[in-house]
Amino acid sequence: MKIHFIAIGGSAMHNLALALAHKGYQVTGSDDIIYEPSKSRLNEKGLLPEEFGWFPEKISTDLDAVILGMHAKPDNPELFKAQELGLQIFSYPEFLYEQSKDKTRVVIGGSHGKTTITSMILHVLNYWDVKVDYMVGAQLEGFDRMVHLTEENDFIVLEGDEYLSSPIDRRPKFHLYHANIALLSGIAWDHINVFPTWENYVQQFQIFVDGIVKGGSITYNEEDAELKKVVEASENTIRKFPYRTPDHTVEDGTTFLETPEGPMPIEIFGKHNLNNLAGAKWICQQMGVDEADFYEAIASFKGASKRLEKIAENRTSVAFKDFAHSPSKVAATTAAVAAQYPNRRVLACLELHTYSSLNAEFLKEYQGALNPADEAVVFYSPEAVKIKKLDAVTETQIAEAFQREDLKIFTDPKDFQDFLFGQNFENTTLLLMSSGNYGGLDFEVVKKKFD
Structure with missing residues (x-):
């Protein structure tokens, strides 16, 4: 397939471009400015645009799809050309869904903690050599890219952001993934330039829960009163798994997690991170990793990049x-x-x-x-x-x-x-x-x- 990225330099966009190139697709892209580390990573794989700017001549009928990034404006000249030619135009989340329609989609959402929880899950799966597709919002130790896509893996783990999908698609990204297995960590008002009221923001999470595939599941932080209310009020025919912060102690700067085998020292700390850990454990168990194996793997998790x-x-x-x-x-x-x-x-x-x-x-x-x-x-x-x-x-x-x-x-x-x-x-x-x-x-x- 031939894919063109409008605004290829974004953190998420360039990782998707790298993932598709790794998968064997022909990838091109444009952007008016690209910062590090995106610039070097694209250049290393031969995907860095030769010249910065927007070039409608790059858009032609031999493209199978165009992926539109949030950095582009609605009046982008390359977007106009793609629309004029009637090409398939995807937002980032729409394209990820297209790539995972036949997989079990595990979507991790919430106003806070979603990158850390997604990272914890991927760390545990990687520890036990469980192969999955994924998209996460931070660079992880032991992973080449923030996006990995294959034909053969059964699961895809997606960090589910509630921000807008593209300049011409004002839906939150996580609405488009149609989760089979979902997690929500909490609701705390954010992105007021898009969701000007608390009620409007909460509504996005209601839509997400109601959009989980029937027969699927929602794992949720029951210590968040608003989230608990949203999940319990949903009439969607899904299983509901609450979680809460596990027992733990802190001694001389080290956090010990209480487990069935006794206190276990862990690398991360903070009540919020212990809460994240409890949610990750539930998801890993639904993906086939038992509790004892989860604890063994999570002991070596040092945290997601830029998170504490x-x-x-x-x-x-x-x-x-x-x-x-x-x-x-x-x-x-x-x-x-x-x-x-x-x-x-x-x-x-x-x-x-x-x-x-x-x-x-x-x-x-x-x-x-x-x-x-x-x-x-x-x-x-x-x-x-x-x-x-x-x-x-x-x-x-x-x-x-x-x-x-x-x-x-x-x-x-x-x-x-x-x-x-x-x-x-x-x-x-x-x-x-x-x-x-x-x-x-x-x-x-x-x-x-x-x-």
Whole structure:
């Protein structure tokens, strides 16, 4: 098959392009800008566009399909040409469904934890050499790509994002996968630029549960009251499996999970990650991995990339980088670090970087999120607000939203870096939370502070 990608450089899109090339498809693509690591990975496989930009002449009737990425605009000239020629145009999730129509689709959704849960499942399956197709939102240790597609594997494990499918398809991605086996980790309002009300956001999860293939199953976190209500109210003829945070203890910075064989030390920590683990165990059992085998495999799971990723450590101190940006994730991650290192100073730094977090009204959702930390810092770039064409937020609005009198707020990258590099990290846990990079923070310099 000949496939053309419009906006091939995205994190998800370039991984799908690599997966299809690996499968033997002829792949071409276009984009107006491509960042690392996508650029190098595409170049290595001969898939990097020779020239950046949009070229309608690349679109012709000998293409079997066009895959449209979210980075493209609805008026993209290559999209116009594909529509004019009547070509099959797929969004990313639509094409994944086409590739997996004859497989058992395992879809992991929820406002938080879905990447980690998907990663846990794939780690366990890989440990026991169980071959599956997959799509996950982070690069995993031991896996070449974030997407893997075959003709022969029976299962496909899909991370189910609730964000939009493409510029011309406003449906959430996870609606299009038609799950046979599903998991939902929780519901916490996000993506307010698309789902402007809480009710509208919750409705997307109701649609997802009602869309699970009849006779399938939903595994859900019963500690989330809203999610519990959504699942229990669904009249879909599916099996319902609740899970909750398992018993565990923390001793000298190590978390021990209670198992039928006794306490077992694990690499990950935090109540939210233990909750994720419980959900992953249920899914693995439905895929044929028994409980004892799950525990043996999960003991070596170190976490998904950018999720509570340990970047530096010495005898008395440690630094973590985390992708957390939504209020629920920030609160869970900060609480986890404080609980894991109760006898150390916790310095938590959060960059407000997304559309939601830079919205003055939505900011109120962050109240108390940084409270478990001994010291709390918020960084945001007024320039990022302008680029996203949002109304300006002020330091006063941020201070009022977080409701923490000693909160330090920085808007200049240099001022933030001067503050950070001027710290004494003796007996300290540093937590850097962002989906950005604090205006150009050099994490290698951060690491050296812990040498």
